Amino acid sequence: MNARENILGRIRDAQARAAKGTPADTLTGHLAQHPRGPVPPPPEDLVACFKARAIKLSSDVLETRDRKNVPELLANYLRQKSLPLSGVCWPSLGGLPWHAAGLEMQSRPARNEDLVGVTGAFCAIAETGTLMLLGGARTPATTSLLPETHVAIVDPGRIVATMEDAWGLMREAVGQPPRAVNFISGPSRTADIEQTVTLGAHGPYRVLLIIAPAA
């Protein structure tokens, strides 16, 4: 007998004693239907709610009607904060007019020395001001993690009310979750020293969200 058999054997015995189990087809049904628990009523304005929540979590938020303006907005933001004007972006964003705005953006996964990382988002969640990023070859996880500044371009049409809605979009788009699904809610932080919140622990010091409709 190995550990697996021992543990499962004990669980089986205990379950038999308690006899509270559910018939197997009900369990399978629960998986197939994956019912939602209680969810909050949807906000009237998803974008406004998302913005308000994100700002509460110390993210910076900018908005534009035209995606082509994103590089200009970012360049101004970086200059205002005296941050470097170069970094990396997801390959899918390589086509934006970065150079014209005075930015040098390389389309590749982030390395330790990169200071600005620009990503998109699979979708965003209004309830908590959260980004949902699905990892993949064209959406590397390091871009939102290693640089000190994380910039995410959010399509307002992809802002949903709850995390349940976000899972719904994921099931439709890719079925199973990819290797890494990351929900991001503002810059990394720690309150380990005297329970005092300090921004910029091991991940980004700041998160800039640029709300811009997909082209």
Next chain:
Amino acid sequence: MKNNSIDFKRQATIKLADAKLQGALARLQSRFVEGRSAVISEIHDLQETRNAAAAIRDRVLNDLEHWLLHFEQQATARGAIVHWAESGADVNRIVAEIAVQHGVRTAAKSKSMVSEECGLNEALERAGVEVMETDLGEYILQLAHEAPSHIVAPVVHKNKEEISDLFAEKHNLPRKTGIAELCREAREILRPAFLNADMGISGANFLVAETGSALIVTNEGNGRLVTTLPRVHVAITGIEKVVPTLEDVTTLLRLLPRSATGQSITNYVSVLTGNKNAEDHDGPEHFHIILLDNGRSGLLGGEMQDMLRCIRCGACMNHCPVYQNIGGHAYGWVYPGPMGSILTPLLGGLENAPDLPNASTLCGACTVVCPVKIPLPDLLRKLRERQMERGMKSRQETLLLKAWAWLALHPNVYAFATKIGVRMMSLLGGKNKLLHSLPGVRGWSDGRDFPAPAGKTFRELYRQKKRK
């Protein structure tokens, strides 16, 4: 981690007199208790959500075998390797074997209370693997060779001056005094550890059976780094942490960070499924998940099963008047506060932690704030009953309780005895109506006075009033 719960009374007395600790505990209370109360009301229907969360956990526990097997099947299908461990020693052996198998020399670790149960760091060091804790709190504790004193805020017992001194000594850098500077220094020291580690070690807040995923909630980003950069990732968690679906886990996530730190959501929620595929640029090539029993299966199907609903938010300890006064170290093992007072005797033996079930006034604050509605005071009471049944109480306590039980069953004698008792105590209480010491229970009156009764029993007063 060695269980030192047997020393609870002595440690509690020391902690009560520790002024620095008392300051730290006051801070914890204000930040976490007030923080929780500020955001918990954001939940549209809190009671309905708590009921749903408790029901999700119950559903899992009632069919744990089914959900674990489904999880194992899904995780394996995605390329993860699932290991089963009976004890902490099993976990240590499995991780050491994985390290040998993949030629691992250095490991970066994010916070895991289950790994604290096992004493994993020491075991890995013995196996020749250099382990770096990367959660700021755990890193500080590793430098100081101390154990965590809270499951969410492990270094709550230390103030920033102590941490400044520690960093200055261990890092050999000029002493910093600001909290932001200290955090920056730790970040700069730890970044190379993430980049160079062969293995990342994490816990898992939940396992999702539907998808075979391990889910971790973190704020610092170290949890993401240790599960993204190293070529091997080992996630260690308890067998009870499985949850059926992504929707189920989402309901629990509405409650966990709000109850724990007063955050609507943690900075990062990472759902990790399988290992990296050929096109991916990041992620581990090898993903191992270790499921630890360590006594948990023994709680299933019995009167203690509700304890396995626990999602480790720490709200019970933040709100516990005992924890608030003595902190976590006095409890002697990994889990302090009300949940620890139940888990420690159940996982480590009641005989090794005889004081813990009694380290509670049964005020009930813990169960009011528990997101999964664990009846903590009831479980503590059941442990006290077990102590009584097994003859683990002192002769004095047993005799007193027996005498009281006899009295309670003989109302006339009870009335007579209390009539005399309250008069005597009232007399002894003097002008201030305070008893400075109670014969036989000195421990109780050492730190406070006992208010003397008014001179008549309730029944006498009631009869008097009725006559009027």
